[in-house]
Amino acid sequence: MAEEEVKVFRTWSSPFPLRVIWALKLKGVEFDTEYEDLSNKSPLLLQYNPVHKKVPVLLHNGKPICESLVILEYxxxxxxxxPLLPQDPHERAKARFWAKFGDDKEKEREEEIPRAMEILQHLEEELKGKKFFGGEKIGLVDLALGWLAYYLGIIEEVxxxxxxxxEKFPLLLQWIQEFSTAxxxxxxxPPRDELIAKFDASREAALARGLK
Amino acid sequence: MAEEEVKVFRTWSSPFPLRVIWALKLKGVEFDTEYEDLSNKSPLLLQYNPVHKKVPVLLHNGKPICESLVILEYxxxxxxxxPLLPQDPHERAKARFWAKFGDDKEKEREEEIPRAMEILQHLEEELKGKKFFGGEKIGLVDLALGWLAYYLGIIEEVxxxxxxxxEKFPLLLQWIQEFSTAxxxxxxxPPRDELIAKFDASREAALARGLK
Structure with a gap:
């Protein structure tokens, strides 16, 4: 264990490296952390993720793995x-479907409120009869969608x-509560006040540039 | 085997169901095919893929699995x-990275030629010393990127x-040749002439709508 090198490249504010941090901590794996400044990326980050040049990167015994969902599988x-995935192949496929669902959606424009509502409705359905997306325990889908549990409240505030x-999303609200306080x-x-300040600043910059 | 229900929902022209068709055939799994008309989707497709309402869907003993990469894992x-994925966890992660890479890119606009060239350059690098992305044999990455091997030539023609x-992409050209004729x-x-006719028609429709 002591000879094993496990390192996560992250930023203080980005939600996607958190997926990896959570997974390693849930599994009790010790690791080092490298904080990146995305406006001034380190030569190591560019070396380990030459294609996307993004966090998170997991470095394990000298080998880099990129893309948060790929890292979770690894x-x-x-x-x-x-275990983060169920044993049953069909249940595994369902988990991967929802994890990917969360991943695709993060790329869509937040402004599309009706579409966002439809997505949340699908998630609400998926939570029926379950405490977590993973069932009684946190699993891969919870980690993939987990950013919603914290960042959604912050976006709402900003x-x-x-x-x-x-009324519309009782199960999702329950999950947000359960997951975020687990x-x-x-x-x-990340510190809530600092995140709000960061989102406020980028929102103001966007408004100043004439975007709505 | 005879009692097992395996069915693929596809269209005649879409490249993503092909990933699933290839995987099942490479593994020698017998299956039925359901051809969908996306302008008039069947009630079964809507029932099995209520979230995305898209092909491919794999139906296995009554249970639907959606999203081509999720289906490949299943x-x-x-x-x-x-086997479509290597045994070694780091090699598996690399395969998943490139499979996902192919999947993300398909959503970007074809018009962005310089970016497309950069992507192809990454793929060219990845092929060094290998016949297929999977090594000596076709693997998950080949299936994920395989549409390029056929559709790229058709897009070029259209x-x-x-x-x-x-000169720039000797390995990629070699792979296109090896993969598409394997x-x-x-x-x-799908029939080449009919695909060209389809692409021609949608290109003309786009031009008529004033898009470039």
Whole structure:
């Protein structure tokens, strides 16, 4: 264990490296952290992720792995404790479907509120009869969608609009509460005030550039 | 085997169901095919893929699996013969990275030629010392990127522009040749003339709408 090199390249504010941080911590794997400044990327980050030049990167015994969902699969295959995917192939496929779903959506424009509502409705359905997307325990889908649990509230605060109400999304709200306050998850969120300040600043910059 | 229900929902022209068709045939799994008309989707397709309402869908013993890359993982886990992913976890991660890479890119606008060239350059690098992306044998990455091997030539013909030349992309051209004429792959391409007619028609419609 002590001879094993495990390092995560992250930023303080980006939600996607968190998926990897959570996974490693849930599995009890020790690791080092390298904080990147995306406006001045380190030569190491460019070397390890020459294609996308993004965080997260996981470095394991000298070998880099890129893309948060690919890293989650790798972590789950490499450290077997606290499995993130179910055993049953069809259940695994469903988990991968929802993890990918979360991943695709993050690229769409936040402004499209009706489409966002439709997406949240699908997630609400998926939570029926379950505490987490993974069932009784946190799994890969929870880690993939977990950023919603914290960042959605922050986005709501910054834009001054409630997206998730109790009446329409009771299960999703319950999940946000359960997930965001779960052990390990709770301790690893970025500071809320600083995130709000960052989002406020980029929103103001966007407004100043004439975007809505 | 005879009691097993395996069915693929596809269209005659879309490249992404082909990934699934190839995978099943490479593994020697028998299956039925359901041809969909995307302008008039069947109630079954809407029932099995209510979120994206797209092909491919794999139906296995009554259970639907959606999203071509998720289906490839499922097929590889369910039918072990002719493995599509390498055994080594780091090699698996690299394969998943490139498969996802192919998947992300398909969503970008074809018009961005310089960016497309950069992407092809990454693929050219990845092929160094290998016959297929999967090594000596076709693997998951080949199936994910395989559409390029056929559709790229058709796009070149329709837009009247050579994208891949021998000097810049010798390995990629070699791979296109090897992959598109490999057993099983070769027999399952849609008819070339009909694809060209389809692309021509949609290009003309786009030009008529004033798009370039």
């Amino acid at each position: 972590v789950d295959e490499t450290w077997k404790q606290f 834009i001054g609009l409630k997206l998730i109400d109790q 052990p390990i998850i709770q301790e690893n969120w | 097929v590889d886990e369910t039918w072990k013969q002719f 837009i009247g522009l050579k994208l891949i030349d021998q 057993p099983i792959i070769q027999e399952n391409w």
